[in-house]
Amino acid sequence: MRHLFRLQVGPVAFRIGSQWREPIAQLRRLYAGYPSPGGACDFTVRLEAERVWRRWLRPSVAIRGDYVLPDAAPLPLAQGLLAAEMGMNLQMALGQKRFLLLHAASVEKQGRALLLTGHSGAGKSTLGALLGERGWRFMGDEFALLDLEDGRLHPFPRAVSLKNESLALFDGVDPDRLGPVLAGTPKGTIRHLRPNDEAVARMGESAAPVMIVFPRFGRDFEPAVREVGAAEAFMRLTQASTNYVALGERGFEALGRFVTTLPAKAIDYADTKQAEALVDRLWAGK
C-alpha cells in the first residue's frame, strides 16, 4: 500500500496501510509521541477504495484488514481517520485472542485499576477520559485487556472519540491533542482526543484491577450507588466482551476469577460532577 503508519498501543501493534495520504497524515498527527512497534505488528488494517474508480471519484474508504466485516459500509474520505480507528477496533474485536477483551474504560491510581463499563451512551468513555485529566492515569476508553494468566489489566490508550455533547467538557485541553472535527459520521459529529503524556508514557505498565463500576447516565437521575452481585456482573461482562465466546474455557475462567474477586457497583448520575464524586467516594471506601 502506498501510505503506511505503524502504531504501538499498549501491548498491541498495528500496521495501517492506506491508498490515500490524508488518513495516514491525520493518524500521525493524532498519535504524535506514541512509540513505533519494535517488531512484528499484531494486526494489519487496510484503507482502500471499495471499487477501483472510487479511489478518485467520490473517494470512499472501505475498512479492511486481517479481519473484515462483510457488510460494513464504507466511509467518505473526509472521515478516513474514523475509518482507521474503526479498522483497529475491528481487528481487536474479531482477532484479539491474547486477552479477554472487555468493552470498558479503565483508569489507574497507585498501581490499582478501576473498570468502567456499561451500555453505549452510559457515559463510560467520557467519564474515563475525564478521570484521566483529573489525577488518574487513563488506561483506555474502548477496550480493557484482561490478562488470561494473571488477571492483570493492560492499558490500551487509544485516542478517545468524543461525541458532540462531550466535547465541551474538554474545553481546557491543549488543542494540539485534538484531531480534526469529523462531521456527519454515522455517530454524529466526533472529534478525537489524544490521551495525555502520562497515559502514553506508561502504556507498557499493567495494573491490578480492584473495582468494577457500571455507570448509568440520565438527565433526571438522582445520584445513587447499588451493589452488583458477582453473577450479575458476570452476565453483564459477557455481553460487554467481544471475545468471551471465542476464548472458550479460558475466557470463562478469567471472567469468573475477575467477578468473584472484585467488588462491583452500579452508579446513577445526572452530570459528570456527580459521577466523579461518586467514583471518588467508592474508591475511598473500597
Place this chain on the structure above:
Amino acid sequence: MRDARALVRLLADPASAAEVADWTPLIAVARAESLLGSLAWRLQGTALPPAVEATLEAARRDGEAVRTQALWEAEMARRALAPLGVPVILLKGTAYAAAGLEAGLGRSIGDLDILVPREALSDVERALLAAGWEWVKEDAYDDQYYRRWMHELPPLIHRERDRMIDVHHAILPLTARPKPDMDWMILASLELPDGLRTLHPADMIVHASAHLLADGDLAGGLRNLWDIDRMVRQFSGRSEDFALELRECAWQHDLAPTVARALRLARSLYGTPVDRRLAGRARMSDALYRRRLLARDGWGRSTRPLTRLGFYVRSHWLRMPPAMLARHLWVKARKRP
C-alpha cells in the same frame, strides 16, 4: 512481498525462520490463508522474536479452543443421529482433529462437515431439524438446486449454538464428471472410539484433493494443500503400502488425475514426498495452479484477478454441464434484485 511464497517456504522449512526480516506481512498472509494456527504449530520450539512468539502462542491457544468447539459440535451431531443407527463420517477439519492427525494441529475449522449414506439423507435431515438445527436459506430454487444437483443438503445452522452443519452424501456434486464410489468409501471408513467415523486415510487424501481441485475455485487452497502435505507424510510414515492404497483409491473413485495434480502441487510447494507413479510427470498447467494458489500480497490482499476469475469460471464448468450451467446462471441473474 509479491505473493504467498514466503509463507509456503516457512511452512515447508521452519529453519528458514531465522532469515525472515519482516514478520508482519507473513502474519497477514497466514491469516488471510487461514494458516496462522498451522504456522504457529509448525514453528513451535523455533527461536522467534518475542512479538512473533506472542502472536503465535495466542494462535496455538486459539486453536485449542477451536478444536474443543469443533469436537463438541461433532458430539452434538452424534447424539442427534445415534438413534438412526446410520454411519456418520466426519470430514475435513473436524475429522483431522477427531483422529488426532497432524493436519488438525492449529487448523481453522468452520462448519461441521459430515457424510452419511444417501438413502439415510431424509432421516438425518429430520433428526437434525428435531434437534434444533434450522435452514439457513429459505429459497425454493436454492433448496431444489442443492437437493437435485449438489452433494450436500442446503446448510443448516443450530439455533442455540449458532454453528453450521453441512450434510454430505457424496464428495462431489452429482453433476460433476468424476463419479466417486460412495458406497465403497463409506464401507472403508473407520470407527472412532465414540462411534463417529472418519474416511479411510487414503480416501481422506482423495477427498482433500477433490475438494481442492475438482470442486471450487481454489479459495483457501494453500490450507487445503497443507492438509494434503501433512497427511501424505503422516500416512506414508505409518505404512509402506500407503502409496499403493492411495493409487488404488484414486482410481476407484475416478479421481486419479485430480489426486495426481494435488500431489504434484504439494511436492512443488511444500516439498511433499510423493509417489512418482501416481503423481506422474509435471505438466505445463501446474504452473497456472501455483500462480493461483500463491495469489496473495504482503498486505493479505488477493492479487491476480484474471487468474482468479479463470479459476472461478472453471469451478462452475466443473460443477455442471454447459446447458445446465446456463440455466442456473439465468435463474440466479433474474433473481438478483
